[in-house]
Amino acid sequence: MIALFAGSLLSVTLGVALVQSSLLLLITAATLDTPPGLGAAERMEFSDNVTAAVSMLGLILGMATFLAGFIISSTFAFTVAQRRRDFALLRLVGAGRGQVRLRLLREAVLLGGLGAALGVPTGLLVMAAQAALMRHQGFVPPGFEGEWRPWILAVSFGTGIALALAGAMVAAHRAARVRPLEALRDTGTAARVMTATRWTAGLIFFGGALALVIVAPVGGPGGGAAMAMNVPLPAAIAAAALSPLVVPLLGRLLPTGSGVIGALARANLWDARRRSASVAAPLIVLVALVIGTAAAGASITDAGITELRRQTQADLVVTATGPVGPAITAVPGVASASTELSIPATVVTDDESSSASALVIDPAAYARAHSLSQPASALPARADSAGPAAGSPAARSDSVSPAASGGLAVRADSAGLAALRGRAVAVGPGGEIPSSGSIRLALPDLDLGSVPVVASVPATISGGANLLLPAGLVPERLLAAAPAQSFVTLEPGASADTVRAALGRIGTVTDADDWLRADAAARSEVNNKIMVAVMGLGALYALIGVVNSIVIGAAARRREFAAARVGGLTRGQVLRAALLESSAVTAAGILLGCLAAAGALIAAARTTSAVTGTATVTLPWTLIGAVCAVALLVTGATSLITSWSATRPAPITLLAARE
Amino acid sequence: MTRADAAVTLRAISRVFGRGNAAVRAVDNVTLEFPRRAWTAVMGPSGSGKSTLLHCAAGLENVDSGQVLLGDTDLTAARDRELTALRRTRIGFVFQSFNLIGSMTAAQNVALPLRLAGQRPSTALVRDTLAAVGLADRARHRPRALSGGQQQRVAIARAMVTAPDVLFADEPTGALDSSAAAVVLDLLRVMASGGQSIVMVTHDPLAAARADAVVFLRDGRVVDRLAGADAREIANRLASLT
Ligand SMILES: Nc1ncnc2c1ncn2[C@@H]1O[C@H](COP(=O)(O)OP(=O)(O)OP(=O)(O)O)[C@@H](O)[C@H]1O
Ligand SMILES: [Mg+2]
Numbered sequence: 001m002i003a004l005f006a007g008s009l010l011s012v013t014l015g016v017a018l019v020q021s022s023l024l025l026l027i028t029a030a031t032l033d034t035p036p037g038l039g040a041a042e043r044m045e046f047s048d049n050v051t052a053a054v055s056m057l058g059l060i061l062g063m064a065t066f067l068a069g070f071i072i073s074s075t076f077a078f079t080v081a082q083r084r085r086d087f088a089l090l091r092l093v094g095a096g097r098g099q100v101r102l103r104l105l106r107e108a109v110l111l112g113g114l115g116a117a118l119g120v121p122t123g124l125l126v127m128a129a130q131a132a133l134m135r136h137q138g139f140v141p142p143g144f145e146g147e148w149r150p151w152i153l154a155v156s157f158g159t160g161i162a163l164a165l166a167g168a169m170v171a172a173h174r175a176a177r178v179r180p181l182e183a184l185r186d187t188g189t190a191a192r193v194m195t196a197t198r199w200t201a202g203l204i205f206f207g208g209a210l211a212l213v214i215v216a217p218v219g220g221p222g223g224g225a226a227m228a229m230n231v232p233l234p235a236a237i238a239a240a241a242l243s244p245l246v247v248p249l250l251g252r253l254l255p256t257g258s259g260v261i262g263a264l265a266r267a268n269l270w271d272a273r274r275r276s277a278s279v280a281a282p283l284i285v286l287v288a289l290v291i292g293t294a295a296a297g298a299s300i301t302d303a304g305i306t307e308l309r310r311q312t313q314a315d316l317v318v319t320a321t322g323p324v325g326p327a328i329t330a331v332p333g334v335a336s337a338s339t340e341l342s343i344p345a346t347v348v349t350d351d352e353s354s355s356a357s358a359l360v361i362d363p364a365a366y367a368r369a370h371s372l373s374q375p376a377s378a379l380p381a382r383a384d385s386a387g388p389a390a391g392s393p394a395a396r397s398d399s400v401s402p403a404a405s406g407g408l409a410v411r412a413d414s415a416g417l418a419a420l421r422g423r424a425v426a427v428g429p430g431g432e433i434p435s436s437g438s439i440r441l442a443l444p445d446l447d448l449g450s451v452p453v454v455a456s457v458p459a460t461i462s463g464g465a466n467l468l469l470p471a472g473l474v475p476e477r478l479l480a481a482a483p484a485q486s487f488v489t490l491e492p493g494a495s496a497d498t499v500r501a502a503l504g505r506i507g508t509v510t511d512a513d514d515w516l517r518a519d520a521a522a523r524s525e526v527n528n529k530i531m532v533a534v535m536g537l538g539a540l541y542a543l544i545g546v547v548n549s550i551v552i553g554a555a556a557r558r559r560e561f562a563a564a565r566v567g568g569l570t571r572g573q574v575l576r577a578a579l580l581e582s583s584a585v586t587a588a589g590i591l592l593g594c595l596a597a598a599g600a601l602i603a604a605a606r607t608t609s610a611v612t613g614t615a616t617v618t619l620p621w622t623l624i625g626a627v628c629a630v631a632l633l634v635t636g637a638t639s640l641i642t643s644w645s646a647t648r649p650a651p652i653t654l655l656a657a658r659e
Numbered sequence: 660m661t662r663a664d665a666a667v668t669l670r671a672i673s674r675v676f677g678r679g680n681a682a683v684r685a686v687d688n689v690t691l692e693f694p695r696r697a698w699t700a701v702m703g704p705s706g707s708g709k710s711t712l713l714h715c716a717a718g719l720e721n722v723d724s725g726q727v728l729l730g731d732t733d734l735t736a737a738r739d740r741e742l743t744a745l746r747r748t749r750i751g752f753v754f755q756s757f758n759l760i761g762s763m764t765a766a767q768n769v770a771l772p773l774r775l776a777g778q779r780p781s782t783a784l785v786r787d788t789l790a791a792v793g794l795a796d797r798a799r800h801r802p803r804a805l806s807g808g809q810q811q812r813v814a815i816a817r818a819m820v821t822a823p824d825v826l827f828a829d830e831p832t833g834a835l836d837s838s839a840a841a842v843v844l845d846l847l848r849v850m851a852s853g854g855q856s857i858v859m860v861t862h863d864p865l866a867a868a869r870a871d872a873v874v875f876l877r878d879g880r881v882v883d884r885l886a887g888a889d890a891r892e893i894a895n896r897l898a899s900l901t
Contacts, residue, residue, distance in 0.1 A: 086760065089758055089760060090760075090771075090775070091743070091746075092719075092746065092752060092758065093746065093747075093752075093771055093772045093775065093817065094743060094744075094746040094747030094748075094772045094775045094776060094821075095743070095775045096739075096740065096743040096744075096775075097739060097740075097743070099775060179719075180719055180746070181714060181719045181720060183758055184754055184756075184758070184829075
């Protein structure tokens with residue numbers, strides 16, 4: 001009994017804490033004031049970073065709310081199911097259905113309120129941890145701290161009570177329908193587990209996941225990636241809802257050679273489908289979210305890396321400051337160079353102002369450096385012009401998938417970019433700007449007013465600048481301080497060393513190959529950091545949910561264990577059977593979670609294929625291994641400890657109590 | 660016997676579990692009256708349908724056909740709300756496994772049916788009811804701190820606190836040793852003599868001998884009825900059934 005209430009309380013407390021912390025951090029970031037004393041460009045960059053932080057915190061808040069709702073409702077449903085016999089007993093002595101329901105809902109309000117009361121202070125600790133994590137990873141400025149808002153009290157109590165009530169609602173309805181006669185069955189009845197609610201929820205969310213998988217490729221690079229990353233949510237709910245069908249079946253796969261212990265574990269798995277499903281549910285969500293999102297994220301990042309490799313046509317990359325383009329082109333041996341200066345900008349469309357990144361480019365050179373100008377038939381010529389860098393990644397990937405590259409060439413828009421002069425602007429590979437009409441554009445301390453959008457380069461999955469600007473549009477004083485990146489192609493036969501030495505006087509020179517590698521590593525690292533920030537605490541919460549379910553399940557098993565021991569099993573054998581059972585449930589949970597994660601991967605593959613022409617699937621094996629190991633270890637240890645303590649009293653004392 | 664004299668009337672009731680080849684006719688077309696103000700025992704071999712019959716008579720189990728009347732009230736037509744109300748006021752249960760609520764004290768367990776009915780039972784009523792089963796000094800104990808016989812007497816007190824029309828008991832002494840059983844049987848005898856209608860399922864001829872009449876079941880059918888028989892006669896009759 002105490003374990004049941006403590007379990008429900010814990011799920012509410014941590015859920016409220018997580019939601020409150022994410023919400024406070026989001027509000028703090030959204031209302032962050034620009035520090036005084038920044039230049040115009042720095043102010044724009046600051047607000048750009050804040051926008052990124054806010055959208056990430058929005059993701060974190062969404063994840064926290066989802067997890068809190070899921071874990072709380074599955075824990076409540078489980079505790080109510082565990083108390084089925086108590087409710088039958090109440091019904092036997094004259095409790096009406098309404099009374100049972102009311103009692104449970106009242107309990108939910110109480111647990112929700114109490115959970116919120118504990119969750120508010122816990123949330124402050126969680127917030128400190130979350131803010132530290134985000135500071136450490138550089139997603140928020142140093143010194144960023146979540147701020148307390150008095151109204152959060154109302155929100156947290158509301159969240160706790162609402163989530164607890166929502167979680168208890170279905171369970172209470174079920175409990176109220178329990179037949180009084182069930183109180184007379186000595187062992188817990190095998191109530192139907194696959195209820196209509198479960199079927200409905202399972203099928204609806206399966207449909208939702210399927211829809212996301214189908215629609216993702218149409219969503220473009222940004223939308224498709226977001227949809228792929230979201231597949232694990234509905235897929236996990238569907239898998240969890242349908243898990244009572246699957247978990248016991250997997251139990252059948254337990255090695256039959258394990259004798260009486262194996263037989264006992266198998267029988268338990270079948271008999272206690274409800275309990276197995278309750279342990280599996282948070283595990284499925286944990287595995288699906290962590291592995292699914294990480295795999296989708298890694299696939300999309302890798303697709304971006306491959307795409308960049310394929311599109312970048314350069315031998316050297318020069319990093320410098322200011323308009324160094326003419327100086328670089330003047331270096332003997334340089335065939336062409338696309339010098340790109342990045343400048344923060346603010347774009348107003350339809351009264352909505354958003355920060356954007358702009359690149360000041362030379363259209364012809366830009367098109368050459370990013371393989372926008374080569375028609376499909378010109379492929380061999382490019383291999384020629386690559387000269388000394390014939391083995392460059394760009395050339396290599398072309399030879400691997402000429403079809404994909406051909407597809408790119410068709411979409412290339414050199415004619416459009418040629419129109420990029422005067423006051424005209426173009427949509428960059430980062431997109432998010434309307435590709436026709438005009439926009440209001442402001443640069444740091446300079447309002448350019450309305451400018452026409454005349455062209456757009458194909459959006460890339462790796463993103464990039466939102467806007468491309470011709471050099472004439474931006475005043476010298478802004479260009480002088482802008483970070484510049486030049487993609488340099490050498491003339492055939494030019495001495496790379498001589499050119500490098502000459503370019504070294506202008507800026508830092510890197511081999512294009514090395515530059516791409518470093519860029520890939522940086523992208524992967526950012527992706528990983530985002531995953532940790534978004535998933536880290538949520539995964540921990542789901543893991544605690546798993547432990548919670550095992551403890552709740554074990555609390556009701558003292559008599560069952562005692563009966564097994566009276567039946568001739570030693571304590572060690574009972575423990576081994578419990579361990580075997582929990583391992584089987586864990587394996588089933590992992591499997592179902594992976595199935596849900598596979599949905600995300602399929603969506604990612606379809607999206608990358610639609611955007612870059614090649615389906616990219618990256619499996620983060622280390623993470624998968626780690627998640628499986630942690631899940632097996634934690635569930636194994638928990639079930640050993642709980643069954644060890646449940647078997648501590650002499651069996652006869654437990655069997656004697658006939659309550 | 661006129662109908663007003665019957666506490667419970669069963670009219671051609673049947674209860675089948677399972678389907679097809681696996682179907683078990685646990686109660687097979689039974690017509691029977693349990694008289695008012697009398698103690699009736701139900702006996703029969705294991706699996707003969709005693710518990711099922713009792714559950715049907717008490718409105719805990721639906722019948723597949725036939726009619727169950729509690730006094731004049733038709734239980735077969737009653738909806739859940741009415742059955743619930745009946746359980747609070749007119750029907751009491753005692754079972755082999757005592758089915759007390761472990762987290763509540765003896766007094767709280769006894770007060771429970773009245774509280775569920777929205778009443779505020781006086782401490783005096785609860786104390787008197789516990790005293791009537793000889794447990795006045797155990798009111799504050801929880802079930803796990805009571806012996807089996809004491810737990811069963813708490814269960815009887817809980818069933819009696821609402822002054823039900825009929826007390827249904829399924830093997831109330833089944834889990835007790837002979838001395839604890841004797842205390843419970845004495846208690847039931849006192850209640851029956853005081854005018855309480857009791858229907859009791861039992862395996863024990865000694866227990867059945869304390870009742871006013873014994874009904875014998877086999878394979879879901881009533882096969883015999885004895886009144887005022889002693890334990891030896893009852894045991895012989897039972898033995899002839901198995
Ligand atoms: N819920 C049920 N589902 C399926 N069959 C049932 C169910 N309850 C009882 N039965 C079957 O109905 C028959 C009568 O059972 P019942 O419990 O009434 O017997 P009983 O006379 O009380 O036996 P005992 O003396 O062993 O308690 C048995 O064959 C039993 O297997
Ligand atoms: Mg029985």
